[in-house]
Amino acid sequence: MSTLTALARARAVASAVAQPISTVRHVHVSDRPLVLIPLALAGEASAPLAAMVGDDPGSARLLVVAQPRNRDQRFAFAAGLATVILGYIDTFRSAVEDASSGADREPRQRFADAPQVLVPNRAGIGFVRLLGRSTRFRRSDGEYAVDPAVPVLGRWLTFLAERAEYPGSCLLLAATEALALHWASGQSPVEDLNLAALLGWVDPPSGMTGPEAAAAAEDPLTCPPAGPATDPTFDNEVLAPLIAACARADGDAAAHRAEASLRAALSGQLTPTWKLMWRAVGLLRGLPPGGRVAPRWDADKDAFTGYVTYLGEGGPPQPRRDSAVAAARRLDWLERAQAGYAIQRALDDPLVMAEYRMTGEAFAGTVTAAEPGRIDGTGRRRKLRPLITVTTEDPVRIEAGTVLSTPGRPGQKALVVSVYAGRPARVVLELSGGMGRALIPVPGSVPEVGDRLCYTALSDSYQRSWPFPAREQTPWTHGGPPPEYVPADEDASEVWS
């Protein structure tokens, strides 16, 4: 936890309501997200018990497994879920937009929007991953055949879960994490994992304080857990008798009655979370989006388009494990995305940038001197190189010779000529770029005396990635080339299944 977040948490305690830790929204929120609340059966690894799913707050679809230990019913549940989720995904596979970038690039198209699945918490993402793993290798022919939609669902769930590891991606989001990115509550990060308690701090019902709302959220009768784990008392006193009744039911009418009671009980467990999820969506929608949210969503749309194409070409399901080269390449992607995402958030949001100002990696100050028409005549060609002096109260720990930039002027670089440390500190900067082609700067392109600016060495400019060896050239140090991956029936078996 950073010092500023710790301060915000202390303030949240003092004022009994969560404090904003960002000025803009850093996640994309779809116009029509799909909310998915899965429940699992206690004691059975990733055995689905129920799910409430839908893209309309007014009509939730409830899927229930009457006997979660029965594998046939499990895959019938998966087929039901596939109808909803694949149907939702299909609605994004028609409208396309032009995505050609650069003047000389190939013309390229991508889908104009992408699906967005919201689960309550990080454990929900884990459940999506495991359900994907248990369904993507299944076959719709031969022994133990399943509905043809089940393996397709498995691949999409795996795609979403893997994409959720990618920093800044919004195809699959956990509501608690999206909220915690924007508000600091007065409780511990572990308590923040409870969606109801966190929402209580962020948006307490009228007449209640944050801590009161969070305390009320701890009662499992009024606020059942947001899943995938269920409340143990509910398990023992309600769920177990109802499942037993379903198993005992003799005749269609009795079975129908038993199942209806089970559905009613599970609906009671899921509906409060369903309402909380849409409240969280509403709260996030209320924040103005950051400037770099849309480009990141474009990358998500590219990933979605890419996977649709891959599936259309008959690509095999994602392998159980990454090969040596795939693992190294994936780590490289993730690290780049992580670094870029952290910097983009800082550039979008002064409150995030404040963290960097605290550590001396950025400073904000006022322009106290400017020489907008300065010409550098030392080279072969005369160049426009204005000088400005920024005076700041921030602790400056940037050395001369560093190249800085400021969030509002992306095309302009500022070379640190000299730093006069002290309070206030004075930093002399030489500007280049973003001022037009003439030797006189375009009006407004050079900061004027009195302007307040924030400069930082953080840059989200493109970093070149060097190639990895091809899979068939995996070197001897890493076990040599792996055998070609052929999906097999054994892929679907698990030691615990």
Added chain:
Amino acid sequence: MTAADVPQTSAEAEAAEAVAGVLAGLAGLATRRGPGGMATRDGPDGLAGLAGGRHRGVVVDSPPGAGKSALVVRATVDLAMAGEPVMVVAQTNGQVDDLTDRLALAAPRLAIGRLSAADYVPTPRVLRHLTVSVAQQAGDLAACPVIVATAAKWATLADGIWPWAVIDEAYQMRSDMLLRIAGRFERALFVGDPGQLDPFSTVESDRWLGLAWDPMQSAVAALLRNNPGIPVHRLPVSWRLPATAVPVVGEAFYPFTGFRSGTAPQQRRLEFATRGFAAWSADEPIETAAASGWALYELPARHTVRTDAEAVVACAALAERILQRGAVSFSERAPSGELVTADRIAIGTAHRDQARAVRSQLGELSVAGVTVDTANRLQGREFDVTIVLHPLSGRVDATAFHLEAGRLCVLTSRHRHACIVVARAGIPELLDAHPSTEPVHLNVPAKFPDGWEANQAVMAHLSRHRVRA
């Protein structure tokens, strides 16, 4: 007369024997390549024939200051003299420049290539050698039998195969980096210190746990897991650490292998040219450290932010006081004593913001030239006296990062004479309240030493040299 030429003590003899064993092993592999000795480009079949069932790699584990760099230089020069082009891989530009300098001094007639990125500015210690050429393309250095570069630079090469690679600080290199450069060499000598910091990443990497090619492992771990037969040698003698430090560092961080000190207990001494004041709080810890090699300067227990202002002031004040008192070090290098100047003192921290805070405090005291850096950046460096801001000082919790054995090992094994640890009271209690809770994963080799245990061992020893502020 150098230690390697005429062994004088049993420690020297032992160390020389270990180095000779490694070099003989390399020579054995090299001479089996047959006449010509040039790199073959005829694909895997030719390589397999040359390997003839022998190992394609050798690993040398080296405790702190055991002559690792000297071994790298000798192995490189020997291989190059035998007609085998060598690629030398180090992890940072500073390490590459150091190695280039040492290679050029060791073999004055050997043409050495320094392969670099476009924004690299050659340092004076590289430019002073006429035999060293600096270039950005490997093709421009084709005439050099030895080419030195960072691993990151080697990873940009798409072709070329060298018969030998010498990889320095191999435990600092990540497995995915080795994957990128492994196509460039046929055989390799991996040299490094297994007790130092493991490579790290800022992203979640659990999905690869247990795989033999987990990209988050160190290069040596990946190599040994995929090639179990590779011989591992060990350098037995630390020339850096004084006799007072070897038992502590050995027991805490190298519990199964151990090593010995190259110097006798009385060979290293630290004295002061001036007398201290009884009332001056910074005098007692530095005198304790001078007498026993260790001191724990203990501030009152308190939970603090990372840049604990009092601890930062204490670190800077200790460095200032050592300089004011005119510390003189007596060692096998300088039997009649030499002044401990600012460049022989280092202050080590766990986090970069702590290092920045100490640096600005030193600036306010007008103390210049003292090295202040994080454990990651102090790896491989050596000083007379080190001052360590304990990673757990003032913390509410003990996370895996702060418990990591390698971090404390780096911080407490950089000194030739004395190490002063600055910490808030209560670290043993903090450790007791935070036992290791890291999950155990299938197929992941157990890591020794355990950070929790190593921290306890070091604190147990330091408690005997405690000075309360």
